[in-house]
Amino acid sequence: MSAEVTLLGVRHHGPGSARAVGAAxxxxxxxxxxxxxxxxxxxxxxxAGDKEMVPPVALLAHAVDDPARAAFWPFAAFSPxxxxxxxGLDAEVPVRFIDLPAAYTLAADRPDxxxxxxxxxxxxxxxxxxxxxxxxxLDPIGALAEAAGHxxxxxxxxxxxxxRAPGADAPAPFEALAEAMGALREGGAGAxxxxxLREAYMRGQIRxxxxxxxRRIAVVCGAWHVPALAQMPxxxxxxxxxxxxxxxxxxxxxxxxxxxRRLSQHTGYGAGIASPGWYHHxxxxxxxxxxxxMTRAAGLLRxxxxxxxxxxxxxxxxxxxxxxxxxxxxxxxxxxxxxAVRSVMCDGSDVPLALVHDRLVIGDAxxxxxxxxxxxxxxxxxxxxxxxxxxxxxxxxxxRDLDLRKENDVARSRLLHRLRLLGIDWGTPSRxxxxxxxxxxxxxxxxxxxxxxxxxVEAAQxxxxxxxxxTGRAVERAARAVExxxxxxxxxxxxxxxLRDALPAVMRVLADRAALDTDVAQLAGSxxxxxxxLRYGDVRGTDSAALEGVARGLAERICVGLPPACTGLDTEGxxxxxxxxxxxxxxxxxxxxxxxxxxxxxxxxxxxxxxxSLALREPSGGPATGVPGLLRGRAVRLxxxxxxxxxxxxxxxMGLVLSTANAPADAAGWVEGLLSGGGALLLHDPLLLGLxxxxxxxxxDEAFTDVLPLLRRTFSGLEAGVRRTVGxxxxxxxxxxxxxxxxxxxxxxDQDRADAALPAVALLLGLPGTAPAHRPYRVVGPLRHIPxxxxxxxx
Numbered sequence: 001m002s003a004e005v006t007l008l009g010v011r012h013h014g015p016g017s018a019r020a021v022g023a024a025x026x027x028x029x030x031x032x033x034x035x036x037x038x039x040x041x042x043x044x045x046x047x048a049g050d051k052e053m054v055p056p057v058a059l060l061a062h063a064v065d066d067p068a069r070a071a072f073w074p075f076a077a078f079s080p081x082x083x084x085x086x087x088g089l090d091a092e093v094p095v096r097f098i099d100l101p102a103a104y105t106l107a108a109d110r111p112d113x114x115x116x117x118x119x120x121x122x123x124x125x126x127x128x129x130x131x132x133x134x135x136x137x138l139d140p141i142g143a144l145a146e147a148a149g150h151x152x153x154x155x156x157x158x159x160x161x162x163x164r165a166p167g168a169d170a171p172a173p174f175e176a177l178a179e180a181m182g183a184l185r186e187g188g189a190g191a192x193x194x195x196x197l198r199e200a201y202m203r204g205q206i207r208x209x210x211x212x213x214x215r216r217i218a219v220v221c222g223a224w225h226v227p228a229l230a231q232m233p234x235x236x237x238x239x240x241x242x243x244x245x246x247x248x249x250x251x252x253x254x255x256x257x258x259x260x261r262r263l264s265q266h267t268g269y270g271a272g273i274a275s276p277g278w279y280h281h282x283x284x285x286x287x288x289x290x291x292x293x294m295t296r297a298a299g300l301l302r303x304x305x306x307x308x309x310x311x312x313x314x315x316x317x318x319x320x321x322x323x324x325x326x327x328x329x330x331x332x333x334x335x336x337x338x339x340a341v342r343s344v345m346c347d348g349s350d351v352p353l354a355l356v357h358d359r360l361v362i363g364d365a366x367x368x369x370x371x372x373x374x375x376x377x378x379x380x381x382x383x384x385x386x387x388x389x390x391x392x393x394x395x396x397x398x399x400r401d402l403d404l405r406k407e408n409d410v411a412r413s414r415l416l417h418r419l420r421l422l423g424i425d426w427g428t429p430s431r432x433x434x435x436x437x438x439x440x441x442x443x444x445x446x447x448x449x450x451x452x453x454x455x456x457v458e459a460a461q462x463x464x465x466x467x468x469x470x471t472g473r474a475v476e477r478a479a480r481a482v483e484x485x486x487x488x489x490x491x492x493x494x495x496x497x498x499l500r501d502a503l504p505a506v507m508r509v510l511a512d513r514a515a516l517d518t519d520v521a522q523l524a525g526s527x528x529x530x531x532x533x534l535r536y537g538d539v540r541g542t543d544s545a546a547l548e549g550v551a552r553g554l555a556e557r558i559c560v561g562l563p564p565a566c567t568g569l570d571t572e573g574x575x576x577x578x579x580x581x582x583x584x585x586x587x588x589x590x591x592x593x594x595x596x597x598x599x600x601x602x603x604x605x606x607x608x609x610x611x612x613s614l615a616l617r618e619p620s621g622g623p624a625t626g627v628p629g630l631l632r633g634r635a636v637r638l639x640x641x642x643x644x645x646x647x648x649x650x651x652x653x654m655g656l657v658l659s660t661a662n663a664p665a666d667a668a669g670w671v672e673g674l675l676s677g678g679g680a681l682l683l684h685d686p687l688l689l690g691l692x693x694x695x696x697x698x699x700x701d702e703a704f705t706d707v708l709p710l711l712r713r714t715f716s717g718l719e720a721g722v723r724r725t726v727g728x729x730x731x732x733x734x735x736x737x738x739x740x741x742x743x744x745x746x747x748x749x750d751q752d753r754a755d756a757a758l759p760a761v762a763l764l765l766g767l768p769g770t771a772p773a774h775r776p777y778r779v780v781g782p783l784r785h786i787p788x789x790x791x792x793x794x795x
Contacts, residue, residue, distance in 0.1 A: 004216050005206060006030070007230060008174050009181065009223030010080040013263065013273045015283035016162035020173055021080040021220060023166035025087045030218035032209055033088040035081050036202070036225070037073055037097035038105075040253045044374065045097070047255055048082070049089035052370035055082055056258040056276075060453055061102035064250040067457040069106050072450070074258045076276060078283035084220040098205035098219070100198045103248035140184050140224065154274075155333060162282065163331045174226075182227040197245065199228040200238040207235070254374040256453040259395040260363040277363030278334050290332050291317050297341050297356050306352055308345050316344040334361065364395045366448070377464035379456050385415055385466060393448035399430065402442040410498075413442050417497035418470035421477075422459040424452050467499070474502040478509045484517045488526040511550055520558060520565035524580035527554045531587035548591075552603070555591055558584060559606045563613045566627045574628040578673065581631065585611075585638050608644050611635040615653065619666065629657065629666040633673025650674075651687045658695035664703035665710070667695065672714040679718035683725055693730055 006028055010017035025033070041059050055077045062070035075082040088095035145156035164173070202221065206229065209217050219229065260276040273279065278293075285292045294316045298308045320340035324332040332340075338353065338361070346352040371383075386393065389412050402409040416427035427444040462472035474494050481487045487510040494502050517523060530551040566577055588607045614635040619626030636653055639645035656662075657670045671692065675682070682689045699707065715723060 005210075006171065006174075006216075006218050007178060007226045008080070008084075008171075008218060008220045009177050009226035010220060011157070011161070011223060012081070013076055013079050013276070013279065014157075014162055015078040015279045016158075016164050017080040018078045018083045018283055020161075020164075020166050020170065022083045022087065023170040024174065025084065025091075025218060027170045028216060028218055029091075030093065030214075030216040032094045032096065032212075032214040032217055033084050034096050034098045034202075034205060034209060034217060034219045035084050036099045036221040037081065038071075038099060038102040038253065039097045039205075040102050040251060041073075041097050042095075044253065044255065045085060045095050046089065047370055047373055048085045050370040050372065052368060053255070054368040055079075056260060056263060056365060057255050057367040057369055058258040058450065059253055060256045060457075061106065061251050061253040062454065062457055063106045064252055067454065067460070069249075070454045070457070071102055071105055072256075072258075074263060076258075076260070076263060076273075076280065078279050081220055084218070094214075096205065096209070098202045098221075100201045101248070101251075102253065103251045104197075104245050106251055107246040107249045140181060143184055144180055155329070155335065158333050159329055159331075162279070163333070177223050178226040178230065181223050182230075185224075185227050195225070195228075196241055199225055200241040202229055203232060203238055204235075204242070207232075252374070255369040256373075256450065257367040257369055257393070258450050259367070260365045261395055262450050264362045275334055275361045277359075277365070278337075278361050280363065280365070281360075290320060290337065293337060293360070294320075294341070296360060298345060300356060300359055301345055301352055304352070304355060306345070312345050316340040319344060366393065366395045376457055376460040378460040378466065378469055379453075381465040382419075382456060389415060391415070391446075393426070394446065395448055398446045400427075400444045400446055402444065404440045404442060409442075413496070414498040415466065416444060417493060418466050418499070421470045421473050421493055421497055421499075422455065422462070422466075424455045424459065426452060470497055471499050471502040474499055475505045478502075478506040481509065481513075484510075484513050484519075484522045484526045485529070487513055488529040492529045492532060507550070514550055514554060520561040521577065521580060523554050523558050524562070524577075524584050527551065527558060528583040528587050530554065531590050534590065552591060555584075555588060555603055556606070559603075559610045562610050563617060563627070566614060566631050567617065568626075569628055569631075571628075574630045574669070578630055578634050578676075581614075581634060581638075608639065608642065611639050611644075615639070618657075618662075629669030629671075630673045633657075633670035634676065635673075637674045637676070647685050647688075651685065651691065654688055654691050658691055660698070664699050664707045668707040668710040668714070672710060675714055676717065679715075679722040679726065683722065683729070686729070689726065689729060 006024070008021055008024055010021060038059060038061055040061060047053055055075055057075055059073040059075075060070060061073075062068075075085075085095055141157055142153040145151075145153035148156060148160075150156035161173070202219075202225065206217065206219065221229065260280065263273045263276040281293055281296075282289050291313070294313045297316075298310075298313045301308045317340070320332040320336045323336040323339055324330075327336070329336070338357070341356055342348060342350065342353045346356075375383075385391075389408065391412060400412075402413050404410050404413060419426050420428075426448055427446045430443045430445040459469050459473065462476070463469035474490060474497075477490055478487060481490065487506065491503070491506055491510060494506055514523075514526075534548060534551060562581075566574075569577060585607070589604060591603050612635070614627055615632050617627040618632065636645065636650055640647070640650050654670075654674070658667050682692070696704075696711075715726075718726075
């Protein structure tokens, strides 16, 4: 008695195909189910029946010697292959994968992660994915749709397959589709070499099932392959093809979670399904899927404070069905549904519709795999930490604030920093909505991506736990670091991650490199990271004392070498050096201490002396002989802000720089450096504003054209209020005189009304006494009261 082989050609991730496969298997009752997929997964296919296995999930295969060489085979609940797997497990019949083994796929120099597998948009599977690639000369779905008189292939496929309910004759649609694919392949849409190899291997697996004594064999594969599997060539023919395969590589395979969002991506490890959330709804919804979809859309919009009622749902369903009739479709598809949502629920706006598309049409469903699934020790340690720290992987962006004074939050912070060292950017530092300048708070944006499973396997070479792997990776990065800035940033990361075992090795490399590095720009760029690292000892409980000597040594060398390093810089070099100077100035105070035993100045004093030296180095014989004006002006501003230079000296230096003896471009750069920290000093010191106005008015027409872009850039960086007030002062003139007092009705003061407000103001300020007779205020304008200076000090 010969075996009966039924070929069920499908489109991967199609809900209509999935329903048809389920109905056909129930009718055929096969004694073995063969599925397109990697045979290495046969030993773990039984995990798909575990109650903890929740799709979307994916098979992950990787080369043992090179984990970066990996491939995924994604499955969703609406994937025909997943339905076939679950049928076989529930019916207790063997389930086998029959595609080309992953050991051959990964043997290629650049493996195709989607190579014709259930989740992939294979370049050879034109019948299974929209937009077939170069391996197929024709798009089968497009050709079939065109033959049926449709210009939209995707909409035609939805009408004839995805929206179709299985009928009494369940295999009939597969027979019709097989006939159509056979006609297309005979008409010139030939298979590529990769398809030839895959189909030869599949035929060999079908023969093996026959030899094993199976009589009712069901094969679930891409519809494009059905004609090649129906026509069995000789065994010698297939063996000759397979003899050309490359040498196998040793592989490991497991189940990993997947997401609907990744299924929607056409690149990388996606599947190119434009609407996985919509497809899942069509497959899972009971009753009328359109009404249930509209109800979900209304609920989502209401959560986002859009005024959507049940009447909107009823009208949207009616409109979608009307559009389907007008467009000649048997049922309302995604296009009609979204058109109705836009018109009825979104008032014609695409902004709320984009929310519906992102959350419902695509969706953020994240699958789950059981603990029994094979995993490297590092993956198990990561899963243990996720459970103990209550950090659940989520495919959506989640903001998380950590209080580093709490032990659990410190552990969470260390885990996220360790993963970043390993290249697993589950969390990225973000700006908190809560303004805080302290070091006890960290803000993170968390988002879990399926590809992290590959990176975990890659990182397993560094250790079996997250801490050990991060330590090994840090030591390796230190040995390979080229620039000093890389090492200081690595030290900061090690402290943030709490890697005590990695710090000694990294610090040795840092000390050696810092002693030999003579590039002041690199030294200046490295110091801030070291000083920031020194701050973590108080909050995180890490010992950062070893950093202090290196940091002080860098600071001393910067103080000595900065003035010569700033001489003769061009515009771009001066701008880069200004940023370095600002960063060093911001952290130098954290290293300040008392004078040493030899009577040497404190570090802050030495830094101030360095800034004075910068301010004095004016070009005497051209730009190459001095410090650029941008840096000289910035040095003056930093000294002024620190109280180490008074306003009179600043005005004197400004007058010298803005004199006609200096080049206008250099003077404009000096002004930019002076004002880059904020322009409020122009408002508080009319003399400075007058000097600037006088210089600008005296610049020649030719020079004015040259310096105008620089001046526009300088003043565009000032606060809007400062720019407006400066303009008013210049328009009012003369700039050397005090600002005129406001005139008009607004200056009239109603003393009785002002006195009536005093009790409330005193209560707000927490001042004793509310009686107007004891008025501790000076009235400076209508309803504007401030305490007198003596009373403010007393309060």
